[in-house]
Amino acid sequence: MRGRIIFWLSLVCLLILFVLFGLKHGAVQNTWRNTLSALVMSGEHEDLEYFIWHLRMPKILAALAVGGALSVSGVILQNILNNPLASSFTLGLSQGAAFGAAFSIIILGAGSLMHTGSGLVFGNMGMIAAGAFCGTMLASFVILMFSFVKGMSAQGLILAGVAMSAFFSACTMLLQYFSTDNQLAATVFWTFGDLSKGGWHEALTVLAVMLFGILFSFRFSWDYNAIQWGELHAAGLGVEVRKIRIYSLIITSIMAAFATAFYGVIGFVGLIAPHMVRLMFKHTGHGFLIPASALLGGVFLLGADLLAQIILYPLALPVGVITAFAGVPMFLFLLMKRSIKNAQG
Amino acid sequence: MLRAENICCTLKNGRKILDDVSFQLQKGEICGIIGPNGAGKTTLMKIIAGVLKPSGGSVKVEGCLINQMKRRETARKIAYLPQTTHAVPCSVYDSVLIGRKPYMTWHPKQEDRSMAEDVMDELGIAHMKDKCVTELSGGEFQKILIARALVQNAEVLMLDEPINHLDVKNQVEIMETAKSITERRNLTTLIVLHDLNLAVRYADKILLLDNGSTLYYGNKCEMDEAHLSSAYKIPIEIKSINKKSYVIY
Numbered sequence: 001m002r003g004r005i006i007f008w009l010s011l012v013c014l015l016i017l018f019v020l021f022g023l024k025h026g027a028v029q030n031t032w033r034n035t036l037s038a039l040v041m042s043g044e045h046e047d048l049e050y051f052i053w054h055l056r057m058p059k060i061l062a063a064l065a066v067g068g069a070l071s072v073s074g075v076i077l078q079n080i081l082n083n084p085l086a087s088s089f090t091l092g093l094s095q096g097a098a099f100g101a102a103f104s105i106i107i108l109g110a111g112s113l114m115h116t117g118s119g120l121v122f123g124n125m126g127m128i129a130a131g132a133f134c135g136t137m138l139a140s141f142v143i144l145m146f147s148f149v150k151g152m153s154a155q156g157l158i159l160a161g162v163a164m165s166a167f168f169s170a171c172t173m174l175l176q177y178f179s180t181d182n183q184l185a186a187t188v189f190w191t192f193g194d195l196s197k198g199g200w201h202e203a204l205t206v207l208a209v210m211l212f213g214i215l216f217s218f219r220f221s222w223d224y225n226a227i228q229w230g231e232l233h234a235a236g237l238g239v240e241v242r243k244i245r246i247y248s249l250i251i252t253s254i255m256a257a258f259a260t261a262f263y264g265v266i267g268f269v270g271l272i273a274p275h276m277v278r279l280m281f282k283h284t285g286h287g288f289l290i291p292a293s294a295l296l297g298g299v300f301l302l303g304a305d306l307l308a309q310i311i312l313y314p315l316a317l318p319v320g321v322i323t324a325f326a327g328v329p330m331f332l333f334l335l336m337k338r339s340i341k342n343a344q345g
Numbered sequence: 346m347l348r349a350e351n352i353c354c355t356l357k358n359g360r361k362i363l364d365d366v367s368f369q370l371q372k373g374e375i376c377g378i379i380g381p382n383g384a385g386k387t388t389l390m391k392i393i394a395g396v397l398k399p400s401g402g403s404v405k406v407e408g409c410l411i412n413q414m415k416r417r418e419t420a421r422k423i424a425y426l427p428q429t430t431h432a433v434p435c436s437v438y439d440s441v442l443i444g445r446k447p448y449m450t451w452h453p454k455q456e457d458r459s460m461a462e463d464v465m466d467e468l469g470i471a472h473m474k475d476k477c478v479t480e481l482s483g484g485e486f487q488k489i490l491i492a493r494a495l496v497q498n499a500e501v502l503m504l505d506e507p508i509n510h511l512d513v514k515n516q517v518e519i520m521e522t523a524k525s526i527t528e529r530r531n532l533t534t535l536i537v538l539h540d541l542n543l544a545v546r547y548a549d550k551i552l553l554l555d556n557g558s559t560l561y562y563g564n565k566c567e568m569d570e571a572h573l574s575s576a577y578k579i580p581i582e583i584k585s586i587n588k589k590s591y592v593i594y
Contacts, residue, residue, distance in 0.1 A: 219451055225439070226446050232427035235396040237497070238420030238447035283435040283477045287452065 004288065007280065011295050015064075018302040022060045023052055025309055027316070055196070058203045062195045063305050063319075064298035065207040066259040067269055071297025072213050073252035074270025075290055079224045080245045083158050084334050087270030088256035091158070092165030093139045094267060097260035099168040099175075100135020102187045104128045106179045125197070128190060133261040139164050140253030147245060193266030193320025195305050202262040213255045214294055220244060221286035266301070266320045268327020273297035275330060346371055346407060347393070347501050347533045353401035354388055354557070362388045363399070363557045370550065372500070375527050375534045377548030377565070379541060381577055384554040386537045387428070390505050393535065394425035406501055420447035423501040424494035428509065429486075432478045437489055440478050441465055444496030457496075464495045468522065484515030491522060495530070502527070502534045508543070516540065520547045541573065541592040545583070565590070 024035040030048055038048035070088060077086040088094055104110035110127035146160040176184050198206075217224070223244050226234040231241050259266070274293045281288065301319065304326065308317040347370045354363040363385045370376050378386050391397035393404050395411045404411040406422045414422070424444070433440070441464065445457035453461075465471040470488055473481070478489060487507055494502055504523065508516040520536075524547050527534045538544045544551060544565075551568050553561040555576040561568055573581040573592070581594045 222443065222446055222449055222452065225435070225443055228433045228435075229443075230427070230429075230431075232391070232396060232425075233429070235416065236394055236420060236423075236425035236427060237443065238415075238417035240416050283439070283479075285435060285439055 003281065007292065008295075011299055014303070015295075015299050018299060018306060019060055021306055022063075022302060023056050025306065026051060026056055027314065054199065058198065058200045059195050059305070060302060061200075061203040061207060062198055062263060063302040065203055065210050066195065066263055066266060067273070067298035067301030068294035069206055069210040069213060069255040069259045070266065070269040070301075071273035071293040072210065072217055072290060073255045074297075075274045075286070075293050076217050076224070076248045076252050077270070078274060079227055079286065080248045081155075081157050082227075082230075083155065084275065085271070085331065086158060086161075087268070088136075088252065088260070089265075089267040089270060090165075091139075091143060091161035092163075092168060093136050093143075093253060093256045094260055094265045095165045095168035095172070096135040096137075096139025097132040097257065098135070098191050098265055099172045100131040100133065100138070100261075101128050101190045101264075102131075102172045102175045102179075103135070104131030105186050105190065106175045106183045129202075129261040132190075132264075133257045135168070136257035136260055137253060139168060140249060140257070144246065144249050144253075147242075147249060191265050191320075192318035193264040193323065194318040195263055195301075196316075197264060198262045206258050206262060209255055209258045210294070213251055214290060216251050217248070217290050218287065220248070221290060224286040264318070264320060266323055268323050268331065269297050269301055271334070272323070272327055272330050273300055275334060276300075347535075348405045349389075349393060349402070350405075351402040352389065352392055352399050352404070354385070354392060354397070355400040361557050363392070366402075366552075366554070366557075366559050368550075368552055368559075368562050370533045370535070372531045372533055373528060374549045375524065375536065375547060376550045376552055377544035378535060378537045378552045378554065379539070379544050379576075380554035380560075383556075384576070385557040386554055387505055388557075389554070390425065390427075390503055390535065390537060393501075394423050394503055395419040396425070417447050420497060420499070422499050423503060424497040424499040425503045426490050426494050426505060426507065428505045429490060432481070432486055434477055434479050436474070437470065437476050437478060437481070438465070438474045440489055441470075441492045441496055444493035447497060460498070461492075461496050464492050467495070467526075468492050482515075483511050484518060487511065487515070487519050488522065491519070491526070495526060500533060502532045504534070504536045506537050506539065508538070508540065516543060523547070541581075541594075545590045545592055 023039060024030060024032060028051060034045055034048055038045045038052050041049055074087040077091065078084050104127050108127060110124040110131065142164055143157060143160055146157055176187055179187065223239045226237045226239045227241060234241050273296045274289065276296055277289055277292045304322040305319045308319045308322045311317060350367050352363050352366040355361050366389060378389065380386055388397065392399045411419055438461065442453055442457065442461040445453055445460065448457060465474060468488055470492060478486065508519050511519065520543055523534060523536060526532065548565055550563060551561060551565045552559065553572055553576055560576050561572040570581055570583050579594055581592060584591050584593055
């Protein structure tokens with residue numbers, strides 16, 4: 001119990017710290033005094049007030065919402081597919097989104113990348129987001145169809161995800177091959193996960209979806225605890241495993257779809273946050289794992305975004321690069337741990 | 346009371362896993378299900394527990410058809426422990442409390458927690474409440490699973506090979522536990538066993554399966570050596586020493 005209190009307190013402190021740094025740090029540097037004065041909208045620094053309230057605040061909210069949504073979907077997928085390496089990224093949902101975005105840009109002419117005074121923007125961001133959303137849902141629909149196949153195991157679904165991932169990557173490459181230089185640049189740029197792509201509307205939408213996802217998964221947290229013991233055990237405890245698996249796949253797909261559609265491919269958050277919590281609390285149930293992963297995922301993505309801005313200042317890196325650099329070692333570590341465990345029998 | 350009538354299970358390719366298996370058990374009785382590998386013991390357990398639909402036949406508990414119940418309702422009537430190959434890293438308390446799942450809406454209530462604690466006291470495992478399940482010995486782990494099944498507060502207890510991989514002391518301890526809780530709580534208990542001596546020693550009735558068919562069902566005292574020899578395809582004798590039956594092979 002004491003460990004959990006320390007965990008929550010540390011996360012809240014980190015959150016406050018990252019939020020303050022996130023508000024102060026950006027393309028335009030400011031003093032703490034000016035930042036706080038702009039934050040309370042004193043009217044002294046109108047430009048800074050605009051940056052804070054229209055660019056930095058939505059970005060912070062987006063980091064928390066996207067990080068939370070991807071982490072919760074990771075927790076659920078790892079449970080229902082009985083595989084610690086499962087996440088929306090490893091199941092091919094993100095690749096589905098990238099294909100959808102490429103389709104919108106190249107085939108539907110949703111607009112190429114344009115240089116404006118404030119940086120790079122897409123011609124029709126709404127259509128690209130819609131394409132990415134449809135791509136994610138298409139990938140999850142195929143995975144869902146596989147889950148209906150009688151006798152299809154959780155491991156089989158993971159392999160289906162790997163196949164879908166390869167298929168969508170091939171489709172995206174095919175589209176890129178026939179695209180113009182501008183379209184190609186726009187497609188590649190979209191796949192860089194970047195939290196500055198959206199504003200308040202996008203951040204609030206992902207937040208609402210994430211909160212719904214948390215509420216849903218929290219409601220079924222004891223079902224997830226039972227499923228951990230295996231399908232037969234869970235069925236013996238009265239859990240409708242198939243139903244839970246299907247509902248959960250739908251909810252996680254929606255969470256991943258919204259997060260990816262608005263902000264691009266941000267990989268490995270769904271692996272890092274849940275496993276960090278599991279490493280810290282070795283025997284914990286989903287009642288704690290779900291909210292803890294959501295907050296840790298949000299704080300992690302916020303920290304990663306700050307790092308992405310600071311590391312090569314004044315150049316800001318896409319946050320997806322940082323999460324991938326942090327996530328790949330974690331992925332390999334889990335893979336090794338699993339192999340050692342299997343070898344030990 | 347548990348009644349299984351004409352249970353059949355046929356695969357799509359036409360292979361029969363179970364063929365017309367019927368039996369009836371009263372409260373307070375233990376039935377040992379025995380038979381060679383592939384005889385259909387586990388399939389029969391799954392069908393009785395309601396996790397597998399039979400091709401034909403029915404299972405009734407206290408007159409209620411299991412096939413027509415929701416999973417949750419079935420779990421309140423039948424506590425089923427499948428063969429367990431792995432332990433989940435969670436506390437002993439949580440892994441017992443999860444047995445209250447059929448009664449939970451969102452999360453366990455105080456009543457569920459009290460019941461879990463009472464059962465842990467009853468089985469003498471309360472002292473390891475905060476231990477991680479993965480740190481337990483095989484015998485302790487099996488007791489935790491039995492405690493979880495008891496917390497389900499069901500009338501029927503089903504254990505699929507509960508003494509696999511256990512040493513002799515733990516095998517006897519688990520079987521003694523199963524016998525004492527069956528008597529104390531007036532349960533109907535089914536246990537799949539490979540150890541014929543333990544089956545003869547602890548069960549009241551024996552169901553001997555071979556190739557999905559019933560070779561023998563009835564009182565353990567009336568079981569014939571010929572049935573066992575025919576099922577296992579080796580010479581088997583039943584000897585009585587000091588009024589106790591021993592299976593020799």
